[in-house]
Structures are given as C-alpha cells and as structure tokens.
Amino acid sequence: MQDRIEKSIEIAAPVSRVWSAISDYRQFGEWFQVRLDQPFAAGGRTTGQMTVPGYEHLKWEGTVVSIEPERRIAFSWVTHAIDPDKDYTGEPETLCEFILEPSGEGTRLTIIESGFSKLPPDIREEAFLRNEGGWSEQIENVKKYAEG
Secondary structure (H helix, E strand, O other): OOOEEEEEEEEOOOHHHHHHHHHOHHHHHHHHOEEEOOOOOOOOEEEEEEOOOOOOOOEEEEEEEEEEOOOEEEEEEOOOOOOOOOOOOOOOOEEEEEEEEEEOOEEEEEEEEEOHHHOOHHHHHHHHHHHHHHHHHHHHHHHHHHHO
C-alpha cells in the first residue's frame, strides 16, 4: 500500500493565474466543487459543503497548514470523512499539497496527498483508491479552470 498520491500537469497559464485558482477560496470552490465558508489562512480551519452532484450531503473541513505565495499551499483533512452523521474529531488526517513551478510559458502544477499509512487499516486502501481517482479528475478540473 502506497502512502502518497502524486499528480502533475502542465497548465497553459501563468503561475499567478494558477495560484489564484488554488489559493482563492471562491475560485478553488468553483473547480473543486465545494462551497467554502471562509478564505484560506495559514493555521486556520476551513469549512464548507461539497457541491459535486450526488455528494452534496458531505461537509468539507480542513486546516490550512502552509501558504507560500505563488509556490505552495497545503492543507490537512480527514480524507475518509464520508459519513455525514459521524464525528471525525481526532481522526488521522492526510496532507494535500499544491506545488507550482514556472514551466515554459505556463505552469507545472503538482498535487501530492500523503499520510495514508496513518489511516486505520480497514479504510486505508479504499481511501487511497478513492482519492487516486479523485485527484486525477481534480487536476484536470483546475487545468481547465485556469486555462479558461
């Protein structure tokens, strides 16, 4: 079982544009399909509601771990929080990093989610596989959004 998911993509948009798409909570919400309640702030909690059809019953909750303007933003979350009636307080979290690098006329975006080995064994593989597919979709979503 792997501990991390890593996806990279070339985006035909300047770093500043891609940075806005991932660091502005409203723009992030548009391509990620989540309605967030507040701006991202290092050390702060972020909450919201998923807007993905069929997943609107799920809440978003995470902690912004780091913001390095136009280079990296990272947050932690309970990646397996898929039961809207369960309290996930104290559950192990994974770390999601968005790393930007200039690349020719555009930007190379790398998304890494790590920490799956900390999850309970009975849900580890399912959470990893679900997020592997999810990040494949989301990296295409952010590309389309930033290039649009």
